[in-house]
Amino acid sequence: MSSPILSVTNFSKSYADAKVLDSLNFEINQGDIVALLGRNGAGKSTLLESIMNLRNGDQGQVLLWGNKWDNLSQAQREKISFVAQETAGFEWMKVDDFLTYLGGFFPSWDANYCQKLVHKWNLDPKQRVGDLSGGQSQILHVIQALSVKPDLMILDEPVAHLDPNIRRQFLGELVELTCEIGSTVIFSSHIVSDLERVANKVALLMNGEIQHYYDVEELKASIAHVKISTEAPLQQTEEFSSLINWTPIAGGATATIATPMKQTLDEFKNNHSAHIEIIPMSLEDWYLEVCHATD
Ligand SMILES: Nc1ncnc2c1ncn2[C@@H]1O[C@H](COP(=O)(O)OP(=O)(O)OP(=O)(O)O)[C@@H](O)[C@H]1O
Numbered sequence: 001m002s003s004p005i006l007s008v009t010n011f012s013k014s015y016a017d018a019k020v021l022d023s024l025n026f027e028i029n030q031g032d033i034v035a036l037l038g039r040n041g042a043g044k045s046t047l048l049e050s051i052m053n054l055r056n057g058d059q060g061q062v063l064l065w066g067n068k069w070d071n072l073s074q075a076q077r078e079k080i081s082f083v084a085q086e087t088a089g090f091e092w093m094k095v096d097d098f099l100t101y102l103g104g105f106f107p108s109w110d111a112n113y114c115q116k117l118v119h120k121w122n123l124d125p126k127q128r129v130g131d132l133s134g135g136q137s138q139i140l141h142v143i144q145a146l147s148v149k150p151d152l153m154i155l156d157e158p159v160a161h162l163d164p165n166i167r168r169q170f171l172g173e174l175v176e177l178t179c180e181i182g183s184t185v186i187f188s189s190h191i192v193s194d195l196e197r198v199a200n201k202v203a204l205l206m207n208g209e210i211q212h213y214y215d216v217e218e219l220k221a222s223i224a225h226v227k228i229s230t231e232a233p234l235q236q237t238e239e240f241s242s243l244i245n246w247t248p249i250a251g252g253a254t255a256t257i258a259t260p261m262k263q264t265l266d267e268f269k270n271n272h273s274a275h276i277e278i279i280p281m282s283l284e285d286w287y288l289e290v291c292h293a294t295d
Helices: 044-051 095-103 111-120 134-147 164-181 192-198 216-222 262-272 283-293
Strands: 006-015 018-028 033-037 059-064 080-083 152-156 184-188 201-206 209-215 224-229 243-249 252-257 275-280
Touching: 006 044, 018 044, 018 059, 018 201, 018 209, 033 044, 033 164, 033 192, 044 059, 044 152, 044 184, 080 134, 095 111, 095 134, 111 134, 134 152, 134 164, 164 184, 164 192, 192 216, 192 283, 201 216, 201 283, 209 216, 216 283, 224 262, 243 283, 262 275
Parallel strands: 033 184, 033 201, 080 152, 152 184
Antiparallel strands: 006 018, 006 059, 201 209, 224 252, 224 275, 243 252
């Protein structure tokens, strides 16, 4: 088994009296593309910035390649890309000068790839960084992150301002990069449909902890809505484990389930003379249901 690239152990972080991260545990292996989900204010940026050593925790530790940040080698640090949610600075520089300047800090910088992305995503190399729109500025920082050809990429809502076309192209670049050089990626996003396209893991941050951490394909295969038709309203039964919700209706019940349930459903059908309809569910539906269940 490969050892984790990132391991966060028992990590807590408060701002004044408000505990945002609460004894959080989290690991990422090489080559994973992890989508970090959570409501506004859940603490996603705090977690990503803590991983980047931009925030001090109250307790616990963050290890990258088994080392605390201070013990990382220069070579390891140079292979980490970070795009913050808010980016500012270098407003006076032209796009191409800005990228050339930053590229100088990273030995693995791929200038040809960088130029290709600038062209592909229609940035004007001679435009001033300060004059870029919100979306263009995000593209610029995403290009910077990709051009490092990093081992580890940490992206805080990298696609929030991108139009759907560029969003899809960017997500494609992420996948290519992980295939090409084995990059590991963690990105936060509110666009759940995107994660189905690229992420192989999904982590849901709630109440200061990673409360759900799944392999995306396994999760997709195990979640479903079920509509159970019986003669009378049906109260929740013990037969179903891992229920996300259960609603009795006039002729039976509707439920959302979260584990492979073929055998349970068959047994239930026989025991209760019920008709069961299984309706596939998107990850977005799953996310909304899980959040709703905790309201
Ligand atoms: N520097 C700070 N000082 C005080 N409180 C802060 C600070 N930074 C963040 N917070 C608070 O911590 C909580 C978590 O914020 P954070 O930005 O990490 O959440 P998030 O999940 O990234 O949110 P969003 O999805 O809205 O970007 C919020 O309640 C926020 O107001």
